[in-house]
Amino acid sequence: MSDSGAAVATLSVRSRGQWLAVVARQRELSLVAIMIVLGGLVTLTAPQFLTVSNLSQVAVLAALIAVAAVGEALVVITRNVDLSVEATMGLVAYCVASLLERHALGTTGAIAFGLGLGLVLGMVNGIVVTVFRVPAIVATLGTLSIFRGIDYLVAGSHQVPLASLPDGFTNPARDSVLGIPIFVLVALGIVVIGSAVLRSTRFGRQLYAVGSNPEAAAILGIPSRLVVFTAFSVCGLLAGVAGVLYVMEFGTINGTSATGLVLAVVAAVVVGGVNIFGGSGTLVGAALGALFLGFIANALILVGLSQFWLQAIYGLVILLAVSADAIIVRRIQRATAARRVR
Amino acid sequence: MTDGVADLATMPTLRADLRGISKRFGATQALDDVSLTLVPGEIHGLVGENGAGKSTLVKILAGIHQPDNGTIALDGEPVEIAGPAQARALGIAVVHQEPRLFPDLTVAENVFIGHAPSGRLGTIDWSATRRSAARLFDQLDVQFDVGAPVRGLSMADQQLIEIAKSLSVDARVLILDEPTASLSAHEVERLFAIVRRLRDRGVAVLFVSHRLDEVFALCDRATVFRDGRHVVTTSTGELTTADLVRHMVGRAVSLFPKVETPIGELLLEVEGLTRAGEFRDISFSVRRGEIVGLAGLVGAGRTEVARVLFGIDRRDGGEIRLGGHAVSFATPSEAMDAGIAYLPEDRHQEGLVLDFSIAQNVTLPILPRLFPRLLVRASTERRVADEYTRQFDVRMTGVDQIVGALSGGNQQKVVLAKWLASKPRVLILDEPTRGIDIGAKVEVHRIISELAASGLGIVLISSDLPEVLAMSDRILVLHEGRLTAEIPRARATEERVMFAATGNLEPVAAGDQTSGAADV
Numbered sequence: 001m002s003d004s005g006a007a008v009a010t011l012s013v014r015s016r017g018q019w020l021a022v023v024a025r026q027r028e029l030s031l032v033a034i035m036i037v038l039g040g041l042v043t044l045t046a047p048q049f050l051t052v053s054n055l056s057q058v059a060v061l062a063a064l065i066a067v068a069a070v071g072e073a074l075v076v077i078t079r080n081v082d083l084s085v086e087a088t089m090g091l092v093a094y095c096v097a098s099l100l101e102r103h104a105l106g107t108t109g110a111i112a113f114g115l116g117l118g119l120v121l122g123m124v125n126g127i128v129v130t131v132f133r134v135p136a137i138v139a140t141l142g143t144l145s146i147f148r149g150i151d152y153l154v155a156g157s158h159q160v161p162l163a164s165l166p167d168g169f170t171n172p173a174r175d176s177v178l179g180i181p182i183f184v185l186v187a188l189g190i191v192v193i194g195s196a197v198l199r200s201t202r203f204g205r206q207l208y209a210v211g212s213n214p215e216a217a218a219i220l221g222i223p224s225r226l227v228v229f230t231a232f233s234v235c236g237l238l239a240g241v242a243g244v245l246y247v248m249e250f251g252t253i254n255g256t257s258a259t260g261l262v263l264a265v266v267a268a269v270v271v272g273g274v275n276i277f278g279g280s281g282t283l284v285g286a287a288l289g290a291l292f293l294g295f296i297a298n299a300l301i302l303v304g305l306s307q308f309w310l311q312a313i314y315g316l317v318i319l320l321a322v323s324a325d326a327i328i329v330r331r332i333q334r335a336t337a338a339r340r341v342r
Numbered sequence: 343m344t345d346g347v348a349d350l351a352t353m354p355t356l357r358a359d360l361r362g363i364s365k366r367f368g369a370t371q372a373l374d375d376v377s378l379t380l381v382p383g384e385i386h387g388l389v390g391e392n393g394a395g396k397s398t399l400v401k402i403l404a405g406i407h408q409p410d411n412g413t414i415a416l417d418g419e420p421v422e423i424a425g426p427a428q429a430r431a432l433g434i435a436v437v438h439q440e441p442r443l444f445p446d447l448t449v450a451e452n453v454f455i456g457h458a459p460s461g462r463l464g465t466i467d468w469s470a471t472r473r474s475a476a477r478l479f480d481q482l483d484v485q486f487d488v489g490a491p492v493r494g495l496s497m498a499d500q501q502l503i504e505i506a507k508s509l510s511v512d513a514r515v516l517i518l519d520e521p522t523a524s525l526s527a528h529e530v531e532r533l534f535a536i537v538r539r540l541r542d543r544g545v546a547v548l549f550v551s552h553r554l555d556e557v558f559a560l561c562d563r564a565t566v567f568r569d570g571r572h573v574v575t576t577s578t579g580e581l582t583t584a585d586l587v588r589h590m591v592g593r594a595v596s597l598f599p600k601v602e603t604p605i606g607e608l609l610l611e612v613e614g615l616t617r618a619g620e621f622r623d624i625s626f627s628v629r630r631g632e633i634v635g636l637a638g639l640v641g642a643g644r645t646e647v648a649r650v651l652f653g654i655d656r657r658d659g660g661e662i663r664l665g666g667h668a669v670s671f672a673t674p675s676e677a678m679d680a681g682i683a684y685l686p687e688d689r690h691q692e693g694l695v696l697d698f699s700i701a702q703n704v705t706l707p708i709l710p711r712l713f714p715r716l717l718v719r720a721s722t723e724r725r726v727a728d729e730y731t732r733q734f735d736v737r738m739t740g741v742d743q744i745v746g747a748l749s750g751g752n753q754q755k756v757v758l759a760k761w762l763a764s765k766p767r768v769l770i771l772d773e774p775t776r777g778i779d780i781g782a783k784v785e786v787h788r789i790i791s792e793l794a795a796s797g798l799g800i801v802l803i804s805s806d807l808p809e810v811l812a813m814s815d816r817i818l819v820l821h822e823g824r825l826t827a828e829i830p831r832a833r834a835t836e837e838r839v840m841f842a843a844t845g846n847l848e849p850v851a852a853g854d855q856t857s858g859a860a861d862v
Contacts, residue, residue: 220674
C-alpha cells in the first residue's frame, strides 16, 4: 500500500520535473506563442500592425539586433559577457561610412574593412579576458569606453550624410528576395550556420562545456582559454556585420551612432533563453529574443505609448526573463533531486 | 562588565547533554543514536575515521543541521538549535578548521561583527569596540594589533580571533573542529595553553581532531565514533593510542575483493615528488595489473599528489617516469595523451557536465581524437558511448539521457566510462565510491578489479579503509604530506594503516620500521 503510494509520488514528481524541463527547453516556442497572443491584442487596437510593410520593418530592425545577439550569445554561453558590442558596431559603422564617403576602398573593400575591424576589436576583448585574466564584465566595460572614445576621436564632429554613400548602398535594408527582406535572410543565414557549428563541431561542444562546468572542462583538457577567445572574436566579427547593416539601415552616421544598443542585445540574448550563468541556450533563441524586443517596441508606438517607455521595458524584460530562469532551474533541481533519492 | 564583555572568571557555566542523536542524509546514516555530554571545565576529545560522523555532530551543535531524532539539553533544559544565530545565542560557539573571517575588516571589527558596542544614536562606538577587543585578547594572554586588517595574518592568529569572537558572545560551550590541521608545533602549543585556560575558567570544550597525540595531550576525556555510532567514551588516562586506534577501525562492509592478477612491468614511477606546502618527497611505483591504494586522512595530501600526476598542478621537485621515460605535464591533456586518466574526488564539480547527455559526457575528453576533422558525428558518439556504458551496466534510458538525472552510482559509472574511452594505461581513482549506495559500490569494485586484470595500473585513493584493504595489492599511507608507510597486501590490517595515517609508526615492533614507535 505504502509502496504504491511512493510509486505514485515518484511518478508525479518525475512528470512535473519533466514538464518544467520541457518549458525551460522550449523557450523558443513560448516566445513565439507570446508574440502571437500579443500580436492579436495589438491588432485589435491598431489594425495597421498586421500589414506586410509594418511587419517587415519590425523584422529588418530585429535582424540587425539579432546578428549582434548571436555573437553575444556565444560569449554568454561561456559564462562571460561582452558589453562593448555597441561601441564595436558604432566604430565599424563610422569607419565604413567614412571610407565610402571618401571612395577609399570601394564598396566591397569598405565592407571587408568593417568586418575585419570588428574581428580585431573582438580579439582585443578576448585577449584582455583570457590572457590578462580581467573579468569579462570589467574588461568589456573598459573596451566599451575605449572603442567609443576612438569613435569620437576619428569622427570628431563630422557626420556622414546619407547622400555621400554610393547609390544603392542602403538598398539591402529595403529590398527583399522572394518576399523576405535581405536583412532577415542575412540574420537567418548566420543563425543557421552558427547553430550547425554549435551542434556538430568540437568547438560547439567545448563552448557549452566551458560555460556549464569550468572545473570539469579544465580537468578534461579542454582548451578553455582558446574557446573563450574564439567566442569573443566571433562576437566582434558579428558586431562588425551588425555595424555594416547599421550603415545600410540608417545611412546617416556620426561618432555617436549605435549608442545604447547593448541593452537591447543583452536583453535579446537573455529573453531568448540563454542562461546568463553560461552553459545553455541556443542561437535561435537569441534571434527570437531580438524579434520579440523589436515587436514590443513597434507595438508601443502603434498603441500610442511614448518611446520613452522602451528603455524601462527592456530592463524589465531582462529581469523577468532571468528570474523566470532562476525559478525554473530551482524547480528542476528539486524535482530531479527528489527523483534521485529512491 | 564594562564595554559589554564579561570577565571570564565570573562567567556562568553551561553543561550540554546530547541524547540519542540520529541524522540521515539520503542513503547515508551519518549519526545513529549517539550520546555525548560536555561538562563545564572539561576538554572532551572526539575522534574517528573520515565519515565517522564527527563533523555532522559539530554541525548539529552549530545549528547548521537539525537532528532527525534525539534531544539536546543545556543545563537540563531541552533546546532546539534552529540555526547558527540561535546556537550563538544559547552560548555555543564553533571554531572551524578554516577560519571564516572577513579579510578586509580589522581584527576588532571581525571579533564584534554583528554585535559591536553601540554609542548614542545607535551608531557603532569604534573606540569601545577596539577597547573591548583588546581586553579579550588580554584575557587570552596574546598580543594583537586590533586595528590591523585580518588579511595576511597566519591561520593560527585567525583561529585565535575566532576564539576571541566566541568569547565576545559569552560562549560557554566551545567547539574546536580540527583546529590544529594547519598550525605549526609552536602555534599548537599556544592554542592549547589558551584552551586550557578557558577550561579552567569553566568553559566546556569539544575538541575534534585526527591527531591522536593531541587528544592525549589536551583532553580529559575522549569519545570515539565509528560509522556514525558511539563506540566508547572514557578518560584519556585509561587509554593508550593502540586502544584508541582499535576503537576507530573494525568496520565490516561486504565488498567485492580484488581478483588475483599477475603483476606486470613497471608503468608509473614517482621519485621524491614534492609540492611546497602540500606534500614532500613522495616515492612509489605502479605496475601493470596492480592496484596501489593511497590511504590517509582528509588533508594528508593524497588528492594533491594525484593533481600533480595528472598535470593540473605543478610539482616543485622530484621526478615522474612513465614506462621508463621521464615525463612532465603542463596540462591535463598532455597527461591524457601520455596515458594517464584521473577520476576526480568531486564528480559534480570536476567530473561531469551535468547539463550534457551521457554520450556527450563520455566523448568530451576524447573529442580531438574521435573527431580529428572538427565535425562531431552524433552516430559515432553514440556508438562509443554505448560501447563503454554497456561494459559498466549503467542504468539509463539511453545514452541521450541527461547525466544530471542519473543516480550517484550511475553517474560514477559514466565518469569511469568517460575516462576509459580515453584508453589510459594508468588510472587514478579519487574516492570512487564516496556517496554511492552499497550495491553500486560493489559494482564499481568489480569494474576496478576487471580494469586491473585487463592490464591497467591503478592508483586508488580512498578514505574507506575496508575498501583500500580489500582492493589494493599494496597500500601507501600518507600523513600530513609525507609517506609514512608502504604496506604489502599480506601484512595490511586496519590498525597498521590507521597508525600510519595518524602519524604513528608500527603498533607492534615488527623489526622493519625505524624506532620511535616504542613510546606509544
